[in-house]
Structures are given as C-alpha cells and as structure tokens.
Amino acid sequence: MISAKMKSLGALALLSAPLFVSAAEEVNVYSLRQPFLMQPLFDAFTKETNINVNVVFAKSGLAERLKREGKNSPADLVLTTDLGNLSEIQESGVTQGIKTDTLTTNIPSQYRDPNGEWYALTTRVRAIYASKERVPEGAITTYEDLAKPEWKGKICTRSGKHPYNVALIASMIAHHGEEKTESWLVALKSNLAQKPQGNDRAQVKAIKEGVCDLSLGNSYYYGNMLTDPEQSEWAAAVRITFPNQNDRGAHVNISGVALTKSSPNKANAIKLMEFLTDDMAQRMYSEQNYEYPVKPGVPASALVSSWGKFKADPLPLTEVEKHRAAAVKLVDKVNFDG
Template structure:
C-alpha cells in the first residue's frame, strides 16, 4: 500500500514538473510596439532564459482580438505604446494581476497599476514644441499658457481624440477637475491655427512652415526627426523648434508610457512574468533609451546621448497613470463638447 502511494506521488510530481516546464518554455506576445523595438530584446531574453517567444505585431485591433478570443486566446502578454490600451484592457477585465518584487523594485509607483494589472516599460513627456523664430524664451511655461488669447491662431495639434491627447486632457481633469479642464480645452481650441490633423511630427513641420508657432507632441519624436536619414527634411523641422517641458514650477510635464500586462487567460503566466521582469532590467531599459529616444522607467538607467544633450533633466508629473487613465472617457466627452476637432 505504501509502495503504491509513493508511486502515485512520484507520478504526480513528475506530471507537475512537466506542466511547469511547459508553462515556462515559451511565451506568446501581442504587440502594438514596432518590431525594431521588440525583436532584439526578445532574442536576448530567449538567449538568457531559454524561453521561446512568439509575437503578433499590429498597429491596431489586438485588444479586440484578445477580447474576442476569450478563454481560448493564446496570448500571454499585451505590449502597448500608450496607457490607453492598458486602461481599456483593465476595463474589459482582460488582464490578470501579478506581483513581482523585481518589477516593484525597477519601476516607480507612478508607472505601475495599483492593483498590479499593468506596468510601464518606457516613459515619454507630452511637451510643447515652440518656434525658435517666433516664440521668445519664457513666453510659455505651462499647459495653462496654451489657453492664453495671445496664442490665438498659433497652435497646432493632432486630433483631440487621439490617445496621446486624451491622456493629457485626462491628466488636467485629474489635477484640476472637469470644470476647469473644460474651460482650458475650450480656450486652447479657440487658439488653434487649423483643424486638428496629422501626427505629432506633422505639427512640427507646420511650425517650420509658419502655419503655427506652438504644437503639442511627444518628446521622443524630436530625436526621431533629428536623426531621420531617410527623410532629411525632418531634421530641418526639428531644428526649427525649442522643446518646452511645461509646469516645471508646478506638477511637472505630463508623462505617458509604453507598457505591458499579462492576459487573464495566459497559457504561460510564469514565462510572461519573467519577460516583463526582463524588460524592466538595465539591459532592456538601455536599449529602449538608445533605440527610440524614450525615457527609461528604471531609475539610474542613463538616457540616450541625444536626449541628454537636448532635453537634460526635467520635472515630470508623478501622478499615478491609472488615475489619469480613469479620466480618458471624460476627456473624450470634453473634446466633443467643446467641438475641439471641428
């Protein structure tokens, strides 16, 4: 009887070991982030851990795919380029909370969901691009200044409904309340030089061409324009502007992230957590900084040389981004209410 029990235990232990091994031998990734940013890191991760990585890259639709697949989804991780999809995944119940001492050590609290459902991997600032020729030093120093009537007909931006702008507006709501945010957004709308259009780089081009004097844009686009050998005219766009990090005497520049979450029905949750931990370590953080001119979330990781030269140190808003994300729906309603994109 004892022999039979021991044999049963041995068989169960063996089965458990095989299951655990299967769970950690591969990881499936849905990625909104571009291949050049991810593939070298995944290769390094596989070489270090022996875990195979399988990736689906797409510019849109991955969140909907994850939701549609439900319990049958093969996805372990969703990688995003903004807080928006992370927040949407939380709202739809698509992420499984996880707790990692490594992640908690490497990533500041402001870039982690309080309930462990997502984590930031890189950060960027939503700054103001200002014409070197037409905007004097000190003329604008805050997001509130964008509402000043002196800038009537002189501001360019992409759609207010774009996720980058929704996050910025959401941060204004989180800090100042919806009523003040509406007044601010309405005044900024009155100052627009043209109907919101294009991407962030298109706004800098508009400044170079004299269409406007100020524009909202993410910080890393400056580096991408300044080093663009395929379209060298973008170097001229970048050279025509100064970078203004708003609210340095107040709450600091609005920060956003690229990030990741583990799928609720992940087939390989252990491997997924290992990958996320790897992406918060020094090697991966340094690669992100050098390859895409983003800011590392891991304290102590050096910024790229270009970023250090043109952006230096600045004060970033430390509000937890989940609080900002929770205001994105209200932000979208304000965009419609004031007719921002009309």
Template sequence: MTAFLRTTALAGGIAALAAGSALAEEVNLYSYRQPELLKPLTDAFTEETGIAVNVAFLEDGMVERLTAEGDRSPADLVLTVDISRLASVVDAGVTQPVESTVLTDHVPAAFHDPDNHWWGLTTRARIIYASKDRVEDGEVTTYEDLADPKWEGRICTRSGTHAYNVALVAAYLHHHGEEATKDWLEGVKSNLARKPQGNDRAQVKAIWAGECDIAIGNTYYMGQMLEDPEQTEWANSVDIVFPTFEGAGTHMNISGIAMTKAAPNKENALKFMEFLVSPEAQEIYAEANHEYPIAPGSEPSDLVKGWGEFTPDDVNLMDLAALRPDALRLIQEVDFDG
C-alpha cells in the same frame, strides 16, 4: 504556434515567427508598438534565455481581439502605450495579476497597477515643440499658456480625441476641474492654426513649413525625426519646451506590459517581463525608443538627456485613467476637432 501564426497574420504584421518556430520555447506578444521598435529587446532576451519572442503588431482592436479569443488566445503578453489603453485592457478582464519581487523592486509604485495587472516600462513627456525662429525663450512655460489669446492662429496639434491628448486633458481636469478644463479647451481650440490632423511629427513639419509656431507632442518623436534624413530638418527647426501645470509638473505618460488571462506560456512570459525591467533592457529600450527608463538607477540616452531636465507631474496615472471618459466628453462638447 499554428493558431498564433493565423492571428498574427490577421493582426497585420508579424516579426521573427519563422525563426522562432525552430526554438523549443517561446513567448507570444500582442503589441501596439511596431516589432522593429522592440527588436533590440527581443533579440537580447532570446540571446540570453533561448526563448523566442513572437510579436504580433496590432494598429487597434487589441481588447476586442483578446475578448473574442478568450481562453483560446495565443497571446501571453500585451504591450501598449498610454495609460488609458493599459487601463482598458485590464478593465476588459483579459489580464491577470502578476506577483514578482523583481517587478516590484524595479518598477516604482506610481508606475504599476495597484493590483499588479500592468507594469510600466518607460515614460515619455507630453511637451511643446516651439519654432526656433518665431518663439522666444520663456514665451510659453505652462500648459495653461496654450489658451492665451497671444497664440491665436499659431498652434498645431493632432486630433483632440487621440489617446495622447485625452490623457493630457485628463491631467488638466485633475488639476483644475471641469469648468476650467472646458474653458481651456475652448481657448486652445480658438488658437489653432488649422484643424487638428496628422500625428505628432506632422505638427513639427507644420512648424518647419511656417503653418504654426508651437505644437503639442511627445518627447520621443524628436529622436525619431533626427534618425530620419527626410525629417531631420523639421526636428532642427524646433526647440523642446517642458511645460508644467501651474503648481505641478510636466505631464507624463507610459508604455507598459500586462500578462493575458490565457497566457499559454506563463513562465516564459514572466521571464520576459522581468527582463524588460532589468537595467540592461531598460537602457536598450530607452536608447531604441528615446524614452525615459523607469527602473531605479537607469539612465536615459545621452540624446534624451540633452533635451533638458524637468519635474514630472506626480499625479497617479490610474487617477488619469479614471478621468479619461470625462476628458473625452469635454473634448467632444467643445467640438475640438471641428
């Protein structure tokens, strides 16, 4: 526990470590998700099992930290968002495969690593936020539409090199090939109202402020904005549009978990992984984070259901992870953020 306290302090944030130290059993988690977003889950797990969950929040550098710690790492599990980040942890050789009938029964094959190193927990759609006042229904329906000159000076987005946008470009590359993807990126860039900046919520704020008319973002940010009194007005100024790729569906990404190679509390770590894909935990996670649960039979929250139905793209997420380097190269070639 002493070593874990040291590493979590360096990581920049810890949750429930003092309380956890009084319990006989524990599991240690490195997370790219902030502890408060996981607290409903960790509290429910501890109440059910008596096992404390110690969460170390890392803003970045998870792979580098695990590589440096090696076999001495106090981390049992890593939880992150975005398929490229999950793949990078596995590619670094700091995880181990997990065999579990509970996991295979609750996580569809499309949402876990073929070699069982990472397992999906929830999904989110990368959608379009559209001004209620300045965008007509049906005016934008596909990702391809974003390059249409009619949107010149009307689009806002965060950095093109952010993991969420790189994954979207990788999906475009999968469906359309390199030449068409580069043309599309150039078209979208020419339609930007301002230089890429801020996070997804900042783009919705820009729509509310009249700086642009549409923006690219993840679905769950709508839920987060509606919970924040300072941001509710931003959220109410936009509609959610579920665009599709021509001939395919809406781009999806994932949050997922993997067991570290070091895992000093392997048995407890497996219990926590299996708990996270249970119907109870899936609904807690979906409610707390406004995402789509993965386990069969689980339902999203009423708020998320209210955003509408859509057809998810069925591309294998590992295929997108493999295309990430090419997607990033194309983003840089067109100087998307310039």
C-alpha cells in the same frame, strides 16, 4: 466504411495536432506597439534566454480578441502604447496580477498597478515644441499658457481624439475640473492655426514651414526626428519645452505590459517582463526610441539626457485615467477637431 474511418481519424489527427506540436520554449505577445520598435528587444531576449517571442501586432481589436478567446487564448503578454489601452485591457478582466521581486524592484510603485496587473516600461512627456526663431525662450512655460490670446493662430496639434491628447486633457480635468478644462480647450481651439491633422511630427514640420509657432508632441519624437536624415531639419527648427516645471510638473504617459489571465507560458512570460524592465532593455528603449527608462538608476540615452531634467506631474496615472471618457466627450463638445 474504411474511408469513413479514415476520415474520422484524419479529423481527430487534425484536431489534436496542436497537442503534439513539440513545445519549443516560447512566449506569445499581442503588441499594440509597432514591430520595428520591439523586434530588437525581442531579439536580445531570445539571444539571452533561447525563448522565442511570437508576436501579433495591431493598434486596435487585440483586447477584444483576447477577451473572446478567453481561457484558451494563446497570448501571454500584451504590450501597449499608453495607459488608456492598458487599463481597458485590465477592465475587461483578461489580465492577472503578478509580483516578483525583480518586477517590484525595477518598477517604482507609481508606475505599476498595486496588484501587478500592469507595469509601465517607459515614460514619455507630452511636451510643447516651440519655434526657435519666433518664440523667445521662456515665453511659454505651461499647458495653461496655450490658451492665452497672444497665441491666436499660432498653435498646431494632432486630433484632440488621439489617445496622447485625450490623456493630457484628462489630466487637465483631474487638476482643474471639467468646467475650467472646457474653457481652456475652447481657448486653445481658437488659437489653432489649422484644423487638427497629422501626427506629432507633422506639427513640428508645420512649425518649420511657418504655419504655426507652437505644437504639442511626445518627447521621443524629438529624438526620432533629430536622427532621421530628412526630418532633422524639422527638429532643428524647434525647442522642446517641458511644461509646468514651476508648479505640478509635466504630463507624463507610459507604455506598458500586462500578463494575461490565460497565459499558457507563464514562466517565460514573466522572464520577458523582467527582461523588459531590466537595465539592458530599459537602456535600449532610450537609445533606440528616445523614451525615458522607468527603472531607477538607468540613465536615459545621451541624446535624451541632453534635453535636460524635468519634473513629472506626480498625480497617479490611474487618477488621470478616470477622466478619459469625460475628456473624449469634451473634445466633441467644443468641436475641437472640426
């Protein structure tokens, strides 16, 4: 009898354990961005506020985890690498709108959800990298140029299915419609030097090796490569080009943050959001990962600034986002990766 009682007591103690854990100040983050990028920012936040940041990092599946955990999910914030996964989380109904003066002042309206369901933290350009040796300056100026027959066998890119390329293709659909984008994609495919493979950096390496002359890649990789002992010679072989500067501007994507509906540490979560949108964190993003700050008035790092100013496509990203599924299917239809 006693042992049965003890057992049930034990079970109760076990069940209620989470209730009695002393509440050190903390904030819980589900991150789609790599820990080695975010840790310095979190450390700075903890130093300033004494709030601990707990993190789970994964590139997929966290949205589903959040959804299933529902109202009891421990997560306060989700950090993402592009608008695609940000809006996916928003659509599954697990985020909540939040607006504070700091947030709305720090982040211009085109870089946040009207209801505050998500905020951009950084921007990056989908740039064209061109061989310094083999491509004269000004020979390629737009995404549309990539389809010109003169580049036959001269272009490298990662998979058309990668979110960064999907977003670019979606923006092409937004501007030109599906039909024209399809013929652009077909022509681009026929210009490829090899089957789409590797990441954005691997394409620049391929240019250095002479496999191709042009590639598509996010702007921050240029900084990552220039400052890496082994990769700096890849970067040295190319010139970064911001496309479509004489018309609509370059395609820009964002990394961002969203507050969960269930957020158990809401006050701390808002503090972290505000911290990430403020001067110090915005500068750190640019100094350490060579992204563009979104807060007006925060200068990009010296290296990033040295690539010159650029004009960004003013089309709202939410418009681009609407064409994401169509873009993915188009990639299949023209067998871009095959």
